[in-house]
Amino acid sequence: MTRALFVIDVQNDFTEGGALGVTGGAHVAKAVTDHLRARRDRYDLVVASRDWHSPDGDNGGHFSPEPDFVDSWPTHCVQGSPGAEYHPDLDASLVDVHVLKGDGRPAYSLFDGFVADGRPFGEVLAAGGVDEVDVVGLATDHCVRASALDAVAAGLTVTVLTDLVAGVAAAPSAAALAELRAVGVTTVPSSGAGTDSPGGRA
Numbered sequence: 001m002t003r004a005l006f007v008i009d010v011q012n013d014f015t016e017g018g019a020l021g022v023t024g025g026a027h028v029a030k031a032v033t034d035h036l037r038a039r040r041d042r043y044d045l046v047v048a049s050r051d052w053h054s055p056d057g058d059n060g061g062h063f064s065p066e067p068d069f070v071d072s073w074p075t076h077c078v079q080g081s082p083g084a085e086y087h088p089d090l091d092a093s094l095v096d097v098h099v100l101k102g103d104g105r106p107a108y109s110l111f112d113g114f115v116a117d118g119r120p121f122g123e124v125l126a127a128g129g130v131d132e133v134d135v136v137g138l139a140t141d142h143c144v145r146a147s148a149l150d151a152v153a154a155g156l157t158v159t160v161l162t163d164l165v166a167g168v169a170a171a172p173s174a175a176a177l178a179e180l181r182a183v184g185v186t187t188v189p190s191s192g193a194g195t196d197s198p199g200g201r202a
């Protein structure tokens with residue numbers, strides 16, 4: 001068994017004070033770092049994604065001056081801007097693979113992203129032989145949901161660590177977790193995950 005951690009979009013624009021700040025986002029940044037420092041040996045691979053939009057145009061209708069907050073959003077996570085950076089409480093030195101998504105188009109899922117050498121993330125993941133993943137980050141009702149669904153579709157065994165995610169809104173976040181459970185995703189607090197041996201190779 002090869003286990004990865006997916007850290008979804010823990011960026012300044014998705015945390016308090018950002019363009020699309022999620023309540024609890026900064027807490028998630030710190031808590032994910034604490035989790036990784038305590039449990040780094042649980043993971044063979046740590047992957048972090050960032051929404052990374054073009055400064056030009058509306059990124060395929062993703063940006064709007066009159067956003068509906070469903071399919072269109074205020075300008076956020078523009079490439080090279082402070083809002084696109086990881087939240088400072090996320091220790092990015094603990095991350096093995098950095099994924100960028102949303103260059104010129106909407107991209108909610110980590111699987112829509114690319115790594116630094118230009119390869120699609122799915123290709124990198126398959127090459128690593130990953131078959132199990134824990135998913136954490138922002139936001140539960142959007143990019144965490146989409147990434148977890150794609151992880152299931154990719155054939156992975158998926159767990160969402162419920163104390164290490166935060167959502168835009170409560171009801172859609174609860175609905176997203178229910179939807180994920182319905183397709184076989186385990187949703188548990190981080191304290192309940194991984195009572196198995198270090199490295200997960202038992």
Ligand SMILES: [Zn+2]
Binds near residue numbers: 051053102106107
């Ligand atoms: Zn976006």
